[in-house]
Amino acid sequence: MNDMQDWLRQGRVALAPVASITNSIYRRICKQFGADFAVTELVSSEGLTRDSLRSYSLARFQEIERPIAVQIFGGNPEKMGMAAELVNEMRPDAIDINMGCPARKVVSNCGGSSLLRDTDLLAQVVRAVVRKAKAPVSVKIRAGWDEDCINATEVARVIEAEGGQWVTVHPRTRKQGFGGKARWDIIRDVKQAVSIPVIGNGDIAKPEDAQAMFDETGCDSVMIGRGSFGYPWIFEQVKALRAGKPYKVPTARQRIEMAMENLRMEIEEYPGDPYYAVIRMRKHIAWYISGLTGARELRREVFQASSYEQARQVLEKFAALEESPTTEKPVHA
Secondary structure (H helix, E strand, O other): OOHHHHHHOOOOEEEOOOOOOOOHHHHHHHHHOOOOEEEOOOEEHHHHHOOOHHHHHHHOOOHHHOOEEEEEEOOOHHHHHHHHHHHHOOOOOEEEEEEOOOOHHHHOOOOHHHHHHOHHHHHHHHHHHHHHOOOOEEEEEEEEOOOOOEOHHHHHHHHHHOOOOEEEEEEEEOOOOOOOOOOHHHHHHHHHHOOOOEEEEOOOOOHHHHHHHHHHHOOOEEEEOHHHOOOOOHHHHHHHHHOOOOOOOOEHHHHHHHHHHHHHHHHHHOOOOHHHHHHHHHHHHHHHHOOOOOHHHHHHHHOOOOOHHHHHHHHHHHHHHOOOEOOOOOOOO
């Protein structure tokens, strides 16, 4: 057992890795609002071993983001081992292997959830990374490939046997994508099958959902992805609820100001034309204002904004419409 395993058994609340969403800026924001740890966006082992600048940029993080895991994916054990060696130089707190991504471009290269169909290859990948990694190795998995191949328990046992230090379970199949309902009973089954820490993930849209997942599955920690989009307050809310304290709900003004701060950070740190930073942020702004008065009507204006000033003007309209606390959470498409 290592210190990270002990730490995870204490009911941590983590930010899940989501491609094109949870970049360094968003991870820092979530850290500010109570996220205990985070995982980078998934990074291609092929890209790292070919010195892809994009791959390296996805793997980079700031010290303030610690503890943090760099997540890598791929179906070639040798390349995954080489990628782990390259990631070692960044000194992350952990190296996470993505075996859950359902995206076609990832699956088509034997990465992500594709590995759930081949436990022998899956074992080889975990073994190769564990041998080369200088930090604890974890794995993020799904329930299985499809309804005919729900094998999360078997996969978790293989991961533990090959030296994986903990496993994160998103209990949907690859075929489900992000549709349907997450089967929390699968998280419970995995928890009962292995001795390493198990992190539960999926369908946590409000603080009460996180508490319910802890209660129903016995998981050691939880990981929140879509439930945090435009609503980073969810992390500190979960912690307050678990401590038996009432949690604070942000006002419309606080949500609007956070949206503008997020946009400002994106523009300041974007290496190219600020216009593209605004384009990237449009969906984030829409999430921040989701549920506020007039959000549906003004959504079109949000997606037409092409500068910080234009976005600010749209957001100020919300402040004029609603300045009171809102209990509604963002609704994600």
